[in-house]
Amino acid sequence: MVKISKHQLFCLLLLFQFGSSSLFVLGIEAKQNAWISIILATVGGALLILIYTELQKLFPENNFVEIIIKLLGKWIGTPLVIIYGLLFIYKSSIILNEFGNVIGMSYLPRTPTFFILVLSIILIIYINIMGLEVIGRSSELLLPIFLLFFIGTYILTIINGRVDLKELFPILEDGIKPVFYAGYPRILNFPYGEELVFLMYWNNVNSQKDVRKTSLIAVAVFGILTSATSIITISVLGPEYLAHVTVPFLTIVKLINIANVLSNLDAIATTIIFIGGLYKIIIFLYGGVLVFSTLFKVKDNKLVIFILNISVLWISYSCIPSYQFNLWLGQNIHPLYINMVLQDINPILLLCIAYVKNAREKMNRNYIMCKDGKNG
Template sequence: MTRLSIHQLFSLMFIFEVGSTTLFALGIEAKQDAWIVILASLLVGLAFIWIYTELQSKFPDKNLAEILIAILGKPCGTLLAINYSIYWLYPACRNLREFGELIVITSLQDTPLTIVLLIFMLASIYVLALGIQVLARTGEITMPVIASFFMGMFLMIILSGRVDWQSLQPVLSHGIKPVLSAVYPTVSIFPFGEIFIFSMYWCYADRQHRVRKATMAAAAASGILLAATLIIDVTVLGVPYTASATIPLFEVIKLINIGDILTNLDALGIIIIFLGGFYKMSLLFYGIVSIYNTLFKTKNSKILLISTGFLVLWVAVVFEPSYIFHRTQLFPFDTDYFYPAFLHVIPVLLLLIHWIKKKSAPFQIK
């Protein structure tokens, strides 16, 4: 039986939360208070993580698809599980497309996007075909590398003399309203609500009683890191450029220059950002595969893995014309209307239904 250590789960959740989030200047509509948006959104995210893990604690050996069937019955539970697989298909395809375009824009301008996406997907299929444990073990190695890179980047950009701390002033100059409007639903869902995908993986934890603590710790660590990243973005680039830059973090990395010795680190930055995207896409992708493995008890899971992988690839190629189109046209819609139903409303209703059924059970027996 598949088993993951708490440290492996923490590593995967940390990488997942950082993932594609570094591509965006989240909460920048609150201008220099964007970092406050991240921390406030983290608090909302932790509240929902309590709900997610409370639901998991009632069914410690079941993944989300099995939990849905246990609470709602097989017909309704199966239908809702399929809907979750369709829902998770969207961010999996979007992440694949985003990081493919990132590589093309920054490093491989003459390489067709489809080729880059194909290589990306084949690498993911190969790792996942070996089992989720392999991805988890590599995550244990990758997580400290990613964290160390960001810490080092913060230090080097400060030593480069590019930081203007006055850019963070005045704090809350337009009051609390712009912060609150950015917190919910957008930033509290992306990235913190997306951690609900781990309802497909928490059942593998070797110590179930530590799942909630590990999940909250991963969310808190990633939230603090993202807030620090936004502080660096704003203090180095300024609010207008941070808001308009395609990839603000990449622009910051290009400005690192310590004595003309430590410079041109953008290639290293792309590798680190790519790793975050690879893990996030892979976890979403494998979550979809796990749902269908659970529902239909497929005998050859590798065929399902490969076919689902190429479905994700096809949708990623044909669905969005460009990264800019997604950022300006689709991103506000999906985080405001599409995501809340699956990440907030349904989990809360599931927990309420379970509580009601549990309280009514003694009366049914009588």
């Protein structure tokens, strides 16, 4: 079995969380208090990680598909597994559409979106065929570049002198309720709840005892960096303007101009957006590949990779009419009707079933031991 290290897991988790989050200011519904919403949601994200890793801890050698089948049986488990496989494919399609449209609108306005999507999916197919080990190793190489560019952008923004901390006040003007609702369920499920897909990967980590610790550290690092960048973004653009900006990060980058020497840094923004989006698509898509390969016991998954990648390309181009429609889906449909059930409620129910089954098995073993002792 292919294994990845805890360091590679950390890199994959961090790139995955940044993913399409770099396109938005999380929690902007809370206006100038968005950074507080992120902190609150990070606590919830850590709790979700505890639930997910507890499932993995109970079944350290199994992935999510095998865990579901063991807990629910073949007849109930198989339809649920297929739903999760389709969820991962659907999310891959949504993210591919987002990044194809953003790159097309911002940097390649004369290039057909379909051409951008095709080039992206060819690269993703190649990386998926190379397998999990290559995905993990490449993340180790690209995460430092991603963080250098990402953090460097906001440092340059501060040096540029456009930060106005007055935009962050008043704090909690309307109380805690709007801030809380901006974090739950939206930020909780995007991106933290999406880490459910790592239940397809955690059994491949070579040090199972480090899975929970590594995942929690990744969540904490992401929460700190995202809340800090949220403070800077709000301070520069203001909460009212941010609510109407399509891609705030691009706007921030275009404002950087230090002594007419450091300016026109669009290439840096493109690199950040591309790396984050690429890895989020890869992790979701390869997770879908693992779901169907495990379910149907496919040993050579190259055909599965090809079929699912082409499906993602078709859904992304044909079934999602526009970037604005994509945003509407993410704001109004996903949080309540898809993410809460599949990412929050189901894992908790599965964990409860696992506890009950383990307790029942323990009671049966104790009963048999007592019976054998009396007979002896």
